[in-house]
Amino acid sequence: xxxxxxxxxxxxxxxxxxxxxxxxxxxxxxxxxxxxxxxxxxxxxxxxxxxxxxxxxxxxxxxxxxxxxxxxxxxxxxxxxxxxxxxxxxxxxxxxxxxxxxxxxxxxxxx
Numbered sequence: 001x002x003x004x005x006x007x008x009x010x011x012x013x014x015x016x017x018x019x020x021x022x023x024x025x026x027x028x029x030x031x032x033x034x035x036x037x038x039x040x041x042x043x044x045x046x047x048x049x050x051x052x053x054x055x056x057x058x059x060x061x062x063x064x065x066x067x068x069x070x071x072x073x074x075x076x077x078x079x080x081x082x083x084x085x086x087x088x089x090x091x092x093x094x095x096x097x098x099x100x101x102x103x104x105x106x107x108x109x110x111x
Contacts, residue, residue: 021045021053022082028075029061033092037076040093048105080104 025041027034038057045053058066060075070079070088080087080103089102100106 019052019083021049021080022056023053024056024058024070024079024081026058026060026067026070026072026075026077026079029059034076036092036094037078040096040099041078044093044096044099044103048100078102 023041023045025038027037038055041055045055060067060072070077070086072079074090076090076092078089078093078099080089087102087104089099093099097106101108
């Protein structure tokens with residue numbers, strides 16, 4: 001019997017150090033919650049991803065058919081398309097720690 005070493009998975013930011021981050025924020029109009037989500041996302045990206053990110057904002061009031069591609073059920077929803085795997089975070093992104101963990105920029109077990 002051989003001992004098997006368990007490799008701890010690195011956060012996506014470490015794995016894609018030179019890679020680009022493609023993020024898509026689904027909103028429904030210019031509601032306060034949608035504006036807050038976009039402002040929070042921009043702040044988080046500037047601090048943790050600059051300049052390696054691209055944000056696409058999709059207003060589902062204007063283009064409702066686009067919700068099918070990423071299976072959007074609630075808004076606002078942030079979708080991380082790259083680096084893979086895809087991740088989704090629902091809400092106004094005001095809990096920075098939860099967003100960083102959700103984007104895999106910080107591991108959940110980190111204190």
